[in-house]
Amino acid sequence: MFCWYRSKIVAYSAFILLVSCGGINRVSAQSGVPELPESSVRISGFGTLGLTHSSGxxxxxxxxxxxxxxNDGGTRADTDSRLGVQLNYxxxxxxxxxxxxxxxRRSSYAPLSDSIEWAFAAYRPQTDLTFRIGRLNIDAFLLANYRNVGFAYHFTRPPVDFYASLPHTLDGADISKTLQFDNSLWRFKAYGGKSRSGDLSENARVAVKPVVGITTTRETSELTLRAGVAYSGLSDNPTVLKPIISGLESISAIEIPEVAEQARQLQARLDNSNAHVVYYTLSARYEVSDWLWTFExxxxxxxxxxxxxxxxxxAGKRFDAVTLxxxxxxxxSPNLPSFTPEWSSAxxxxxxxxxxxxxxxxxxxxxxxxxxxxANQQSYSVGARWDFHSNMALKIQWDHIxxxxxxxxxxxxxxxxxxxANVTTVLLDFIF
Incomplete structure (x- = not known):
């Protein structure tokens, strides 16, 4: 039964993600929301040791x-390797x-604080109501609670085309309410705060604020459905773009209408200050017998x-300790390419x-x-996971991009x- 694989995720979520709503609700869908003991301290962790070879x-x-x-491609050990430690008090x-x-391994442009994934306080006045404040996950996607925890999913990494460019930490607060209806569990979550996003292969990170959103999740023993919408303000521009944007602003004042208008159009495409974006998300996970289907x-x-x-x-299919x-x-990304304006003659x-x-x-x-x-690409992936130990899994995956x-x-x-490009990955995921 594929519930064996589900039970690993549930057990791990209960162990290492105690008050994150994803972990709590996965247990609740089966047996109600668990309560913590009167006083407890838990230290736990997770890690990945991997080799990735890309030929592109x-x-x-x-x-x-x-x-x-x-990085310059080839065979690397730092693409997926990581170590995480968590303290729950x-x-x-x-x-x-x-x-x-x-x-x-992090970019030289990343501050030390990027190593802090979570740092929050949680208050549960009732078993079905949770308030959190501090550095949180943005609970808008299926893997939001454990995207760094390779042991909790069957593939080697969250699908890059989907997760690679999404922000995942929130400095702020959230509130979640859980309701039980017959055989289904519903969770409603609202959150707000600030985040950060951008390419750190260069100095292109920007603050994303304010971030406000709502997420609705419905769970049964077999099916998880999630939908959400989030508003993100864009308050600044990447450092590497500021000279270009400033120069375009000056050109837009030139008294040649065609040149000035084209400069304004280019500036509008690049200038994020006082702008915003809206994320609409829809997710589904279906687990039945030895099969697992996911969609986002x-x-x-x-x-x-x-x-x-x-x-x-x-899709995944389990055969004893091996999952294929x-x-x-x-x-x-639409509206590309943008063509270089011809200003020289004018x-x-x-x-x-x-x-x-x-x-x-x-x-x-x-x-x-x-x-x-x-970002315009398509990826096709196949792989296998071998759970040779209760706390360890060996994985191999091949991607054609x-x-x-x-x-x-x-x-x-x-x-x-x-x-x-072809990418081959072999790695060991573990928890402790």
Whole structure:
């Protein structure tokens, strides 16, 4: 029965994610919301040791998330390897403090605080009502509570096309309410605070605030459905883009209407200040007999620089201690390519050739930055998981990835060209 695999996730969620609503609710769907003892301290952890080999376009580096630093591809041990430690302290049934640290290779642009995944206080006045405040997960996706915990899912990593560019920590607060209806459990969650996002292979991180959202989850013993919507404010621009945006603002004041209008259009595509995006998400997980089916899709609207649609679907079949799985995923950024404006001839007669060429180079830089932001690719995956120990799993996965023109944002050192890549991963996931 595939409930064996589900029981591993449930047991792990109850053990290491005690007050996160995902862990609590997975237990609740079976036997009600558990209560913590009068006073308890738990130290637990998880880790992954892995090797990843990618063969793709020359010089491109494979990444599991855009928060990872530059790399030049080939065989690497730092793509998936990580170690996490968590402390849960519950002074009473109603209160709990949770901290989680994750050690992995990070970009030089990442502050030390990025190692802190969780640092929050939880208060449960009732077993079906939870308040949390501090650094939390954004509980909008199926793997939100354990995307770093490889032991909790069958594939080697969360589907890159879907999860690689999504923010996942929230500095703020949330409230969740759980209700039981016949054989189903419903959880309603609202959250608010601030987050951060951006490519850390270069200095392109920005603050994302305010973040406010709601998520509704329905669970039975076999089926989990989740839907949500979130609003994210974009309050600043990446450091690497600020000189270009400032230059475009100056060009828009030039008294040549065609040039000024094109500069304003380019600036609008790049300038995130005082902008926003809206995330719409839908997820499903179906577990029956020895089969597991998963599906997620998200659509991002709002500022043109963030428009995106991504999703994945996967299936797994268990044979005793071995699970075979396969999946397909994609990500698409619309409205590309953006073409370089031709300003030289119009500006030369007014400003002179030297100054006109400087402005033309700025226009080319703006076009390059817009096109570089595109993520357009499709991935096909097959693999296997062997649970040779109650706390350890050995996995192997092969991915074939097709990258479209102007679609390499998820890669390090990507150009505007299209290409194909094959990624082979072997790793060991464990919990303790």
């Amino acid at each position: 376009p020359d010089g491109w580096g494979y990444r599991r998330a855009i928060s990872q630093p530059q 519950a002074p009473s049934v109603q209160f709990e403090l949770v901290g989680q640290l994750v050690a992995t 899709v998200t659509k991002v609207k709002g500022h043109p620089s963030a428009h995106m649609t991504s999703g994945y679907a996967g 799985f396969a999946g397909v995923s994609l990500i698409s 500006l030369t007669s007014v400003l002179g050739e030297s100054e006109a060429q400087k402005i033309q180079r700025l226009g080319s830089a703006a076009e390059f930055a817009i096109n570089k932001s595109g 097709q990258i479209d023109h102007y679609g390499g944002r998820l890669w390090a050192n990507a150009t505007m060209a299209s290409g194909n």
